[in-house]
Amino acid sequence: MGSDETTLRLGVNIDHVATLRNARGGAYPDPVRAAKLAEAAGADGITAHLREDRRHIRDADIDALMAALAVPLNFEMAATVEMQEIALRHRPHAVCIVPEKREERTTEGGLEVAGDKARLAEFIEPLAAVGCRVSLFVAADRDQISAAAEIGAAVVELHTGAYCDYHYEGRFAERDEELARLGEMARLAHSLGLEVHAGHGLTFDTVTPVAAFPEVRELNIGHFLISESVFAGLDGAISEMRALMRSARA
Numbered sequence: 396m397g398s399d400e401t402t403l404r405l406g407v408n409i410d411h412v413a414t415l416r417n418a419r420g421g422a423y424p425d426p427v428r429a430a431k432l433a434e435a436a437g438a439d440g441i442t443a444h445l446r447e448d449r450r451h452i453r454d455a456d457i458d459a460l461m462a463a464l465a466v467p468l469n470f471e472m473a474a475t476v477e478m479q480e481i482a483l484r485h486r487p488h489a490v491c492i493v494p495e496k497r498e499e500r501t502t503e504g505g506l507e508v509a510g511d512k513a514r515l516a517e518f519i520e521p522l523a524a525v526g527c528r529v530s531l532f533v534a535a536d537r538d539q540i541s542a543a544a545e546i547g548a549a550v551v552e553l554h555t556g557a558y559c560d561y562h563y564e565g566r567f568a569e570r571d572e573e574l575a576r577l578g579e580m581a582r583l584a585h586s587l588g589l590e591v592h593a594g595h596g597l598t599f600d601t602v603t604p605v606a607a608f609p610e611v612r613e614l615n616i617g618h619f620l621i622s623e624s625v626f627a628g629l630d631g632a633i634s635e636m637r638a639l640m641r642s643a644r645a
């Protein structure tokens with residue numbers, strides 16, 4: 396996603412349009428149509444996660460998304476041979492490596508990079524070689540971020556799920572500690588030459604402090620925007636999110 400050094404981009408994750416489609420097993424609603432609407436509403440990129448169990452998008456959706464989109468696709472996937480082959484075939488703009496457990500409802504934690512450096516270095520090398528920007532989805536943890544830089548990732552995406560959970564659970568002291576950690580780790584990652592993204596669980600209520608970190612270049616937001624679009628439309632939901640991001644930055 397091209398932009399200058401200060402812009403904060405919004406990647407819209409359309410997984411849950413596919414979840415809704417899959418609930419009835421038919422073709423509606425079409426995640427590609429949602430992606431085009433998101434693009435028209437000002438998304439800088441589209442994110443989609445091909446899970447091992449295909450509970451969100453399916454293989455055919457990747458082709459359709461890549462053919463239809465003018466903005467870049469950020470392809471989320473687990474570090475498996477199957478997913479690597481798919482990514483190498485499609486060569487999306489970005490590949491974000493996430494941990495994946497079959498039984499989890501969503502991506503619950505960050506990727507274990509520090510304990511798996513050699514394997515991940517080997518895993519991401521061919522992806523980078525074909526021109527994908529490789530991003531690692533990590534917790535706000537010094538060792539994970541340092542390891543991401545060591546193995547040559549271009550980007551780290553900081554997991555904001557814990558911060559958002561604390562907010563909605565009313566655990567404000569822990570929320571503020573996690574937010575401080577996110578800010579510190581955004582600075583660390585930037586100082587190590589990594590591009591910094593953030594995402595997971597972000598809403599209108601929680602986006603502002605994360606969007607205000609000057610090192611953060613991109614937010615990836617899905618579940619809330621798709622949910623809010625039931626009430627406000629995708630255009631309304633995305634426009635309001637963008638307005639919050641802009642004012643956080645101002």
Ligand code: PXP
Nearest residue numbers: 502532594595596615616617618
């Ligand atoms: N970033 C990453 C790496 C993710 O795995 C997800 C969830 O698929 C998101 C961002 C978006 O999270 P949410 O749907 O909670 O906004």
